[in-house]
Amino acid sequence: MHIHDHTPIVGPDDAPSYYEVMETAVRKLLIEKQLIGPDEIRRQIEVLDSRTPALGAKVIAKAWLDPEFRARLIANGRRACEELGITFYDDTELIVLENTDKIHNLIVCTLCSCYPRPVLGLPPDWYKLKPYRARAVKEPRKVLAEFGTPIDDDVEIRVSDSTSAVRYLVLPQRPPGTEKFTEEELASLVTRDAMIGVTKVSTERRNIQ
Amino acid sequence: MNQTSISGIVKADGEDPRFRAGDRVAISNRFPIGHYRVPLYIRGKTAMVEAVIGSPRVNNEEEGFGRNAGMKQHYYRLAIPLAELWADYMGSANDGLRIEVSESWLERR
Numbered sequence: 001m002h003i004h005d006h007t008p009i010v011g012p013d014d015a016p017s018y019y020e021v022m023e024t025a026v027r028k029l030l031i032e033k034q035l036i037g038p039d040e041i042r043r044q045i046e047v048l049d050s051r052t053p054a055l056g057a058k059v060i061a062k063a064w065l066d067p068e069f070r071a072r073l074i075a076n077g078r079r080a081c082e083e084l085g086i087t088f089y090d091d092t093e094l095i096v097l098e099n100t101d102k103i104h105n106l107i108v109c110t111l112c113s114c115y116p117r118p119v120l121g122l123p124p125d126w127y128k129l130k131p132y133r134a135r136a137v138k139e140p141r142k143v144l145a146e147f148g149t150p151i152d153d154d155v156e157i158r159v160s161d162s163t164s165a166v167r168y169l170v171l172p173q174r175p176p177g178t179e180k181f182t183e184e185e186l187a188s189l190v191t192r193d194a195m196i197g198v199t200k201v202s203t204e205r206r207n208i209q
Numbered sequence: 210m211n212q213t214s215i216s217g218i219v220k221a222d223g224e225d226p227r228f229r230a231g232d233r234v235a236i237s238n239r240f241p242i243g244h245y246r247v248p249l250y251i252r253g254k255t256a257m258v259e260a261v262i263g264s265p266r267v268n269n270e271e272e273g274f275g276r277n278a279g280m281k282q283h284y285y286r287l288a289i290p291l292a293e294l295w296a297d298y299m300g301s302a303n304d305g306l307r308i309e310v311s312e313s314w315l316e317r318r
Binding site for chain 2: 110137139140155159160
Protein backbone atom coordinates (compact mmCIF):
# COMPACT_ATOMS: atom_id res chain seq x y z
CA MET A 1 0.00 0.00 0.00
CA HIS A 2 1.25 3.48 -0.71
CA ILE A 3 -0.21 6.54 0.91
CA HIS A 4 1.02 9.47 -1.18
CA ASP A 5 -1.43 10.82 -3.70
CA HIS A 6 -0.64 11.31 -7.37
CA THR A 7 -1.46 14.99 -7.64
CA PRO A 8 1.09 16.57 -10.01
CA ILE A 9 3.28 19.32 -8.57
CA VAL A 10 2.06 21.78 -11.18
CA GLY A 11 -1.52 21.28 -12.25
CA PRO A 12 -1.97 21.00 -16.01
CA ASP A 13 -5.19 23.01 -15.93
CA ASP A 14 -3.99 26.09 -14.02
CA ALA A 15 -5.84 29.14 -15.32
CA PRO A 16 -3.58 31.18 -17.64
CA SER A 17 -2.33 34.48 -16.26
CA TYR A 18 -3.41 37.90 -17.55
CA TYR A 19 -0.30 38.22 -19.73
CA GLU A 20 -0.58 34.68 -21.07
CA VAL A 21 -4.14 35.45 -22.18
CA MET A 22 -2.99 38.72 -23.74
CA GLU A 23 -0.09 37.02 -25.57
CA THR A 24 -2.44 34.36 -26.97
CA ALA A 25 -4.96 37.00 -28.05
CA VAL A 26 -2.35 39.19 -29.77
CA ARG A 27 -0.76 36.16 -31.47
CA LYS A 28 -4.14 34.95 -32.76
CA LEU A 29 -5.01 38.42 -34.04
CA LEU A 30 -1.67 38.74 -35.84
CA ILE A 31 -2.22 35.36 -37.50
CA GLU A 32 -5.87 36.11 -38.31
CA LYS A 33 -4.88 39.39 -39.98
CA GLN A 34 -2.10 37.52 -41.81
CA LEU A 35 0.63 39.78 -40.44
CA ILE A 36 2.61 36.75 -39.28
CA GLY A 37 2.09 33.04 -39.76
CA PRO A 38 2.61 30.04 -37.48
CA ASP A 39 5.74 29.11 -39.45
CA GLU A 40 7.32 32.46 -38.65
CA ILE A 41 6.59 32.02 -34.95
CA ARG A 42 8.06 28.52 -35.02
CA ARG A 43 11.10 29.79 -36.90
CA GLN A 44 11.74 32.45 -34.26
CA ILE A 45 11.46 29.85 -31.50
CA GLU A 46 14.01 27.74 -33.39
CA VAL A 47 16.32 30.76 -33.62
CA LEU A 48 16.10 31.28 -29.85
CA ASP A 49 16.51 27.59 -29.07
CA SER A 50 19.73 27.48 -31.10
CA ARG A 51 21.32 30.10 -28.81
CA THR A 52 22.76 28.76 -25.55
CA PRO A 53 25.63 29.67 -23.20
CA ALA A 54 27.74 27.10 -25.09
CA LEU A 55 28.09 29.69 -27.88
CA GLY A 56 29.35 32.36 -25.50
CA ALA A 57 31.72 29.82 -23.93
CA LYS A 58 33.27 29.12 -27.36
CA VAL A 59 33.74 32.85 -27.91
CA ILE A 60 35.47 33.24 -24.54
CA ALA A 61 37.72 30.20 -25.02
CA LYS A 62 38.77 31.49 -28.43
CA ALA A 63 39.52 34.92 -26.96
CA TRP A 64 41.74 33.32 -24.30
CA LEU A 65 43.76 31.45 -26.93
CA ASP A 66 43.86 33.96 -29.78
CA PRO A 67 45.08 37.47 -28.79
CA GLU A 68 44.12 38.94 -32.16
CA PHE A 69 40.57 37.63 -31.89
CA ARG A 70 40.45 38.91 -28.31
CA ALA A 71 41.42 42.41 -29.51
CA ARG A 72 38.75 42.33 -32.23
CA LEU A 73 36.18 41.06 -29.71
CA ILE A 74 36.89 43.94 -27.34
CA ALA A 75 36.92 46.49 -30.18
CA ASN A 76 33.56 45.32 -31.58
CA GLY A 77 31.87 42.38 -29.88
CA ARG A 78 29.18 41.92 -32.47
CA ARG A 79 31.52 41.85 -35.44
CA ALA A 80 33.89 39.37 -33.77
CA CYS A 81 30.99 37.04 -32.90
CA GLU A 82 29.71 37.33 -36.47
CA GLU A 83 33.10 36.03 -37.65
CA LEU A 84 32.15 32.77 -35.92
CA GLY A 85 28.73 32.71 -37.54
CA ILE A 86 26.83 34.03 -34.51
CA THR A 87 24.21 36.31 -36.04
CA PHE A 88 22.57 39.22 -34.24
CA TYR A 89 19.00 38.52 -35.24
CA ASP A 90 17.76 41.23 -32.85
CA ASP A 91 20.08 43.90 -34.33
CA THR A 92 21.73 44.67 -31.00
CA GLU A 93 25.32 45.79 -30.48
CA LEU A 94 27.62 43.82 -28.20
CA ILE A 95 30.17 45.33 -25.84
CA VAL A 96 32.56 42.78 -24.34
CA LEU A 97 33.78 43.70 -20.86
CA GLU A 98 37.16 42.32 -19.88
CA ASN A 99 37.72 41.29 -16.26
CA THR A 100 41.24 41.89 -14.97
CA ASP A 101 43.05 41.76 -11.62
CA LYS A 102 41.81 45.33 -11.02
CA ILE A 103 38.31 45.35 -12.62
CA HIS A 104 35.33 43.07 -12.14
CA ASN A 105 32.36 43.52 -14.48
CA LEU A 106 28.74 42.66 -13.81
CA ILE A 107 25.80 43.03 -16.19
CA VAL A 108 22.16 43.85 -15.50
CA CYS A 109 19.09 45.34 -17.14
CA THR A 110 17.28 47.42 -14.53
CA LEU A 111 14.42 48.35 -16.90
CA CYS A 112 13.49 44.87 -18.12
CA SER A 113 15.53 41.85 -19.20
CA CYS A 114 17.93 42.98 -21.96
CA TYR A 115 20.44 40.15 -22.28
CA PRO A 116 22.98 39.05 -24.90
CA ARG A 117 20.54 36.50 -26.30
CA PRO A 118 22.34 36.02 -29.65
CA VAL A 119 25.36 34.59 -27.74
CA LEU A 120 23.83 33.25 -24.50
CA GLY A 121 20.22 32.38 -25.29
CA LEU A 122 17.46 33.10 -22.79
CA PRO A 123 18.36 34.74 -19.47
CA PRO A 124 17.98 32.87 -16.17
CA ASP A 125 14.83 33.70 -14.20
CA TRP A 126 16.72 35.52 -11.43
CA TYR A 127 18.21 37.90 -14.01
CA LYS A 128 14.68 39.02 -14.94
CA LEU A 129 13.38 39.41 -11.39
CA LYS A 130 13.33 42.68 -9.47
CA PRO A 131 15.61 41.75 -6.55
CA TYR A 132 18.61 41.17 -8.84
CA ARG A 133 17.78 44.11 -11.13
CA ALA A 134 17.43 46.58 -8.26
CA ARG A 135 20.30 45.33 -6.13
CA ALA A 136 22.94 44.83 -8.84
CA VAL A 137 23.27 48.60 -9.30
CA LYS A 138 22.84 49.50 -5.64
CA GLU A 139 24.84 46.91 -3.71
CA PRO A 140 26.78 44.86 -6.26
CA ARG A 141 29.35 43.67 -3.72
CA LYS A 142 26.65 42.16 -1.54
CA VAL A 143 24.95 40.53 -4.53
CA LEU A 144 28.28 39.10 -5.71
CA ALA A 145 29.06 37.77 -2.23
CA GLU A 146 25.69 36.01 -2.23
CA PHE A 147 26.67 34.35 -5.51
CA GLY A 148 29.84 33.15 -3.77
CA THR A 149 32.00 35.78 -5.42
CA PRO A 150 33.44 38.15 -2.82
CA ILE A 151 35.48 40.90 -4.50
CA ASP A 152 38.51 42.52 -2.85
CA ASP A 153 38.14 46.20 -1.93
CA ASP A 154 40.99 47.24 -4.22
CA VAL A 155 39.21 45.74 -7.24
CA GLU A 156 36.91 48.16 -9.06
CA ILE A 157 33.41 46.92 -9.73
CA ARG A 158 31.78 48.06 -12.96
CA VAL A 159 28.10 47.42 -13.32
CA SER A 160 26.84 47.77 -16.90
CA ASP A 161 23.10 48.45 -17.16
CA SER A 162 21.75 47.77 -20.65
CA THR A 163 18.88 50.02 -21.52
CA SER A 164 18.22 49.70 -25.21
CA ALA A 165 20.35 48.79 -28.23
CA VAL A 166 23.49 47.51 -26.51
CA ARG A 167 24.10 44.14 -24.88
CA TYR A 168 27.04 43.19 -22.71
CA LEU A 169 29.10 40.03 -22.31
CA VAL A 170 31.72 39.60 -19.59
CA LEU A 171 35.08 38.19 -20.68
CA PRO A 172 36.11 36.37 -17.49
CA GLN A 173 39.71 35.83 -16.43
CA ARG A 174 41.26 32.57 -17.56
CA PRO A 175 41.89 30.46 -14.47
CA PRO A 176 45.44 29.45 -13.58
CA GLY A 177 46.48 25.87 -14.32
CA THR A 178 44.77 25.77 -17.72
CA GLU A 179 47.85 26.50 -19.83
CA LYS A 180 47.68 23.11 -21.59
CA PHE A 181 43.90 23.06 -22.06
CA THR A 182 42.46 22.78 -25.56
CA GLU A 183 39.84 25.27 -26.77
CA GLU A 184 37.10 22.70 -26.06
CA GLU A 185 38.41 22.05 -22.55
CA LEU A 186 38.56 25.77 -21.86
CA ALA A 187 35.03 26.30 -23.21
CA SER A 188 33.76 23.57 -20.88
CA LEU A 189 34.86 25.71 -17.91
CA VAL A 190 33.03 28.88 -18.98
CA THR A 191 29.61 29.07 -17.37
CA ARG A 192 26.67 31.33 -18.14
CA ASP A 193 27.00 33.00 -14.74
CA ALA A 194 30.67 33.83 -15.39
CA MET A 195 29.67 35.61 -18.62
CA ILE A 196 27.05 37.61 -16.66
CA GLY A 197 29.77 38.40 -14.11
CA VAL A 198 28.22 36.88 -10.99
CA THR A 199 30.88 34.17 -10.74
CA LYS A 200 34.45 33.61 -11.86
CA VAL A 201 35.66 30.79 -14.07
CA SER A 202 37.19 28.01 -12.03
CA THR A 203 38.67 24.64 -12.89
CA GLU A 204 36.47 23.22 -10.14
CA ARG A 205 33.27 24.41 -11.76
CA ARG A 206 32.62 22.69 -15.06
CA ASN A 207 29.60 22.86 -17.32
CA ILE A 208 27.49 19.77 -17.38
CA GLN A 209 27.44 18.77 -21.02
CA MET B 210 43.02 58.92 -43.54
CA ASN B 211 44.82 62.21 -43.76
CA GLN B 212 43.25 63.58 -46.89
CA THR B 213 41.86 67.06 -46.51
CA SER B 214 38.11 67.12 -46.56
CA ILE B 215 36.31 69.39 -48.99
CA SER B 216 35.37 72.65 -47.34
CA GLY B 217 31.96 74.26 -47.34
CA ILE B 218 29.90 71.15 -46.62
CA VAL B 219 27.26 71.86 -44.01
CA LYS B 220 26.01 68.92 -42.00
CA ALA B 221 22.46 68.51 -40.77
CA ASP B 222 21.71 68.69 -37.07
CA GLY B 223 22.47 65.41 -35.40
CA GLU B 224 24.81 64.01 -38.05
CA ASP B 225 27.84 64.40 -35.80
CA PRO B 226 27.66 63.35 -32.16
CA ARG B 227 27.33 66.36 -29.85
CA PHE B 228 29.54 64.83 -27.18
CA ARG B 229 32.77 62.91 -27.13
CA ALA B 230 34.71 60.72 -24.73
CA GLY B 231 35.74 62.66 -21.64
CA ASP B 232 32.88 65.20 -21.79
CA ARG B 233 30.87 65.83 -18.65
CA VAL B 234 27.12 65.66 -19.16
CA ALA B 235 23.96 65.89 -17.12
CA ILE B 236 21.14 63.42 -17.66
CA SER B 237 17.80 65.21 -18.01
CA ASN B 238 15.54 65.16 -15.02
CA ARG B 239 12.21 64.97 -16.84
CA PHE B 240 9.30 62.62 -16.53
CA PRO B 241 7.41 62.38 -19.82
CA ILE B 242 4.56 59.91 -20.11
CA GLY B 243 5.30 56.95 -22.32
CA HIS B 244 8.08 54.52 -23.12
CA TYR B 245 11.50 55.81 -22.03
CA ARG B 246 14.75 53.90 -21.79
CA VAL B 247 16.32 56.09 -19.12
CA PRO B 248 15.95 54.53 -15.66
CA LEU B 249 14.73 56.88 -12.92
CA TYR B 250 17.77 56.32 -10.74
CA ILE B 251 20.10 58.15 -13.15
CA ARG B 252 17.85 61.08 -14.06
CA GLY B 253 19.31 64.39 -12.93
CA LYS B 254 22.75 62.86 -12.30
CA THR B 255 25.98 63.99 -13.89
CA ALA B 256 28.14 61.54 -15.79
CA MET B 257 31.25 61.28 -17.89
CA VAL B 258 31.03 60.18 -21.51
CA GLU B 259 33.17 57.06 -21.79
CA ALA B 260 32.47 56.42 -25.49
CA VAL B 261 30.23 57.24 -28.40
CA ILE B 262 28.66 53.86 -29.22
CA GLY B 263 28.66 52.97 -32.89
CA SER B 264 26.59 54.75 -35.49
CA PRO B 265 23.31 56.59 -34.87
CA ARG B 266 20.28 54.44 -34.16
CA VAL B 267 16.56 54.88 -34.64
CA ASN B 268 15.30 56.60 -31.52
CA ASN B 269 13.43 53.71 -29.95
CA GLU B 270 11.49 56.10 -27.76
CA GLU B 271 9.85 57.48 -30.93
CA GLU B 272 9.76 54.05 -32.55
CA GLY B 273 7.68 52.86 -29.58
CA PHE B 274 4.93 55.12 -30.94
CA GLY B 275 5.32 53.92 -34.51
CA ARG B 276 7.48 56.85 -35.66
CA ASN B 277 10.85 56.01 -37.09
CA ALA B 278 11.52 58.14 -40.17
CA GLY B 279 14.42 60.56 -39.65
CA MET B 280 14.61 59.68 -35.98
CA LYS B 281 18.19 58.48 -35.75
CA GLN B 282 20.34 59.79 -32.95
CA HIS B 283 23.68 59.15 -31.32
CA TYR B 284 23.97 57.32 -28.06
CA TYR B 285 26.68 57.12 -25.48
CA ARG B 286 28.24 54.89 -22.87
CA LEU B 287 28.28 56.94 -19.66
CA ALA B 288 30.22 56.39 -16.44
CA ILE B 289 28.86 57.38 -13.03
CA PRO B 290 30.51 56.47 -9.68
CA LEU B 291 28.14 54.35 -7.58
CA ALA B 292 28.88 56.58 -4.58
CA GLU B 293 27.35 59.49 -6.53
CA LEU B 294 24.20 57.51 -7.25
CA TRP B 295 23.66 56.24 -3.71
CA ALA B 296 24.52 58.41 -0.71
CA ASP B 297 24.82 55.33 1.50
CA TYR B 298 26.85 53.28 -0.99
CA MET B 299 28.93 50.64 0.75
CA GLY B 300 31.94 49.70 -1.29
CA SER B 301 34.99 51.09 -3.00
CA ALA B 302 34.93 54.72 -4.21
CA ASN B 303 36.11 53.36 -7.56
CA ASP B 304 33.01 51.24 -8.12
CA GLY B 305 30.99 52.57 -11.00
CA LEU B 306 28.00 52.26 -13.26
CA ARG B 307 28.20 52.12 -17.04
CA ILE B 308 24.99 52.83 -18.93
CA GLU B 309 23.90 53.73 -22.47
CA VAL B 310 21.86 56.89 -22.89
CA SER B 311 20.69 58.54 -26.10
CA GLU B 312 21.64 62.10 -26.99
CA SER B 313 18.19 63.61 -26.48
CA TRP B 314 18.54 62.97 -22.74
CA LEU B 315 21.91 64.67 -22.30
CA GLU B 316 22.92 68.27 -21.55
CA ARG B 317 26.44 69.64 -21.49
CA ARG B 318 27.96 70.28 -18.09
